[in-house]
Amino acid sequence: MKRPWWRRRWLWIIVGLPLLIWLLSVTVWTWWAEEHPAEERELRIQLHQLLQERFPEQMRLPDHRIGFVPQGGEGSAQRHPDVILIHGLDEPGDIWNDLIPELREAGVEPWEFRYPNDQAIDRSVDLLAERWSELPGDTPVVLVGHSMGGLVIRDFVTRLRHPEAASPAVEGPPVQGGILIGTPNHGSELARLRVWLGLREFVAQAQEEDFSLFAPLRSGTGAAKIDLRPGSQFLTDLNDRRWPEAIPIQLIGGMLGQPDAEIIEAVDAVSSELGEDQLPRTFETWWREVGEGLGDGVVPVSSLSLPEAPPPTLVPASHRGMLVRASPDDEIPPAIPHVLEILDEWEHP
Structure with a gap:
């Protein structure tokens, strides 16, 4: 028996009205957030603080996911680190898995610094500063950062540990050098899509014993994505400070996709057929421009450079593929x- 028309209408109202309200709310929030990034950032910071105050146990990160973690094998906690590895935004925890064994084999003592990576970047830097005096000895250490981790390094060094024309605000080992890998020094538009990065971290944590419904919020409530946008206040302030001349810095970035042999042969064949000798050169220029725009798929090549650093070394890889095997x-x-x-050159100049 067919339902009366008035029941069908009420069904549409019951189901459709909440969906319409939700879509409208998302649209209004998105518009407001785009127009008011500073206010959105402050709201996200306050939300994170409120959750930490109201639910301290549920919001507490496990010990193995915050602070310095020695990675040099047995007894490494008693030795000073040669290198501190600092991960980036919404990192599930495996970004250094392929680098650490290579460092050990080269005789380099690696430690990781882990932190709530989705909070405002300066808050992560302040946490690094709080923990810095925990490092053993006063032997200089090299900082290696992937993605946003490179911004943590730059802010820590230029604002706190080695500020220009000011005394250090942090005691502990001096910084010997900085290596920034895939770091968006001028921002990344893909930071707006951080929800997908957060989902990757969420799935990784779901397999751990410390998983809970609070897990996606423990690392922050999204303030980092605002700091990572091109032209953000954080990046503007950071780029107004120069990296210290006495401390070496090196940049490494990725570029997706190089034309394979079949494509090159096809372009050469078309060039020969049409008698256009400049076609291969034009194609090469176009391909490189596209590749530089895409960069590693997250950070364009134009966002890597710093005036006080040598030109970035580019490798054929994706953002994570620079450091992690598929x-x-x-x-x-x-x-x-x-x-x-780089580490060998700095150790044996």
């Missing part, structure tokens, strides 16, 4: 040999 049988990720070479 499968155990793959070759060593292409950024790792450059990291080892």
Whole structure:
């Protein structure tokens, strides 16, 4: 028996009205947030603080996911680190898995610094500063950062540990050098899509014993994505400060996709057929421009450079592929040999 028309109408109202309200709310919030990034950032920070105050146990990060974690093997906690590894936004925890064994084999003592990586970047830097005096000894250490981790390094060094024309605000080991891998020094538009990065971290944590419904909020409530946008106040302030001349810095970035042999042969064949000798050169220029715009798929090449640093070394890889194998049988990720070479040069100038 067919339902009366008035029941069908009420069904549409009951189901459709909440959906319409939700879509309208999302649209209004998105518009407001785009127009008021500073206010959105402050709201997200306050929300994170409120959750930490109201639910301290549920919001507390496990010990193994915050602070310094020695990675040099047995007894490494008693030795000073040669290198501190600092991960980026919404990192599930495996970004250094391929680099750490190579560092150990090269005789380098690696430690990780782990932090709530989705909070405002300056709050993560302040946490690094609070923990810095925990490092053993006063032997200089090299800081290696992936993605947003490079911004943590720059802010820590230029604002707190080695500020220009000011005394250090932090005691502890001096910084010997900085290696920034895939760091968006001028921002990344893809930071707006951080919800997908957060989902990756959420799935990774779901397999751990410390998983809870609060897990996605423990690392922050999204303030970092605002700091990562091109032209953000955080990046403007950071780029107004210069990296210290006495401390070396090196940049490594990725570029997706190089034309394979078949494409090159096809372009050469078309060039020969049409008698257009400049076609291969034009194609090469166009391909490179596209590649630089895409960069590693997250950070464009134009966002890597710093005036006080040498030009970035570019490797053919994606944002994570610079450091992480897609499968155990793959070759060593292409950024790792450059990291080892830089460390060796700094150790034996």
